[in-house]
Amino acid sequence: MLRQLVVAATATTALSALTGCGAFSDSSATDDGRLTVVAGLYPLQWVAQQVAGDRVQVEDLTQPGQEPHDLELSPKETGDVAAADLVVYEKGLQAAVDQAVKQTAGGTALDVGPVAGLEPLDHGGHDDVTHHPGQTQDEEAEESAKDLGDLDPHFWQDPLKLAKVGDAVAEALAKIDAPHATAYHANAEALRTKLEKLDHEYAAGLAHCQRDVIVVSHNAFGYLWRYGIDVEPIAGLSPDAEPTPADLGRLQQLIKKDGITTVFGERLVPASLSKTLADDAGVTTAVLDPIEGLTDATTDDDYLSLMRDNLAALTKANGCQ
Numbered sequence: 001m002l003r004q005l006v007v008a009a010t011a012t013t014a015l016s017a018l019t020g021c022g023a024f025s026d027s028s029a030t031d032d033g034r035l036t037v038v039a040g041l042y043p044l045q046w047v048a049q050q051v052a053g054d055r056v057q058v059e060d061l062t063q064p065g066q067e068p069h070d071l072e073l074s075p076k077e078t079g080d081v082a083a084a085d086l087v088v089y090e091k092g093l094q095a096a097v098d099q100a101v102k103q104t105a106g107g108t109a110l111d112v113g114p115v116a117g118l119e120p121l122d123h124g125g126h127d128d129v130t131h132h133p134g135q136t137q138d139e140e141a142e143e144s145a146k147d148l149g150d151l152d153p154h155f156w157q158d159p160l161k162l163a164k165v166g167d168a169v170a171e172a173l174a175k176i177d178a179p180h181a182t183a184y185h186a187n188a189e190a191l192r193t194k195l196e197k198l199d200h201e202y203a204a205g206l207a208h209c210q211r212d213v214i215v216v217s218h219n220a221f222g223y224l225w226r227y228g229i230d231v232e233p234i235a236g237l238s239p240d241a242e243p244t245p246a247d248l249g250r251l252q253q254l255i256k257k258d259g260i261t262t263v264f265g266e267r268l269v270p271a272s273l274s275k276t277l278a279d280d281a282g283v284t285t286a287v288l289d290p291i292e293g294l295t296d297a298t299t300d301d302d303y304l305s306l307m308r309d310n311l312a313a314l315t316k317a318n319g320c321q
């Protein structure tokens with residue numbers, strides 16, 4: 001008990017020094033004296049948990065089954081952001097979290113975008129010949145332009161970018177809780193090993209495929225460009241965006257032209273659009289999980305198992321050997 005109190009007190013002192021916030025109270029520590037980390041959405045929570053271990057309590061602001069793009073925070077959750085020792089979030093992705101961080105965060109706030117190295121939506125080699133965004137996608141782009149410019153927020157589809165976030169979380173925790181710095185860095189190193197293995201699996205699994213285009217419901221898979229995947233989204237960056245009939249007609253033609261076998265939907269949004277498109281084009285549907293959050297169907301999964309499920313779905317759809 002004494003040891004826990006000392007840890008909490010040390011952390012509070014360190015944070016006060018870090019943020020220059022004199023009014024900082026010890027409410028940041030949990031009842032059992034553990035530090036608290038609050039994460040904006042599941043991939044960030046998962047990384048924080050991997051790095052923090054049992055020493056720290058990690059909370060995900062996006063509840064299972066919730067769509068993180070349009071997250072709203074309860075007063076309790078806003079209070080959790082205010083009291084957290086560390087907030088791990090992606091600026092520009094979740095307006096409610098941005099606002100809570102700006103107005104109330106008393107601890108350290110780690111914006112993972114610059115850490116991961118966000119890339120433009122149009123990932124260079126993207127073949128844009130068949131891509132004529134409809135009105136909705138323009139609106140969507142404008143929406144995201146306010147915060148992220150033309151940057152794609154879904155960086156966790158690239159395991160190596162997530163590893164960078166792990167290193168940064170370790171760095172932040174080491175500053176807040178110096179006595180356990182070695183453990184945090186060791187955990188981040190172990191996490192990096194797992195993520196590099198996953199990256200190798202993706203590179204090998206997608207190296208020899210009959211097709212490289214995938215049709216997905218929302219534009220959350222752009223970072224798969226590193227593995228040669230070219231993404232055609234039905235909707236825009238957010239799952240709420242509605243495609244026009246012209247968008248759907250264009251995608252139908254693409255499916256025929258490229259011999260695409262599968263239209264990918266996801267678990268957190270209704271499958272009606274991808275199902276309609278697939279039925280009209282006479283192809284099948286399958287799930288490709290953007291891994292923005294867990295659902296009732298994936299409570300036993302984690303980032304690694306969901307990424308491996310996605311890889312299996314991709315290799316099947318695109319005829320990879």
Ligand SMILES: [Zn+2]
Pocket residue numbers: 069154218219220237238239290292
């Ligand atoms: Zn998304």
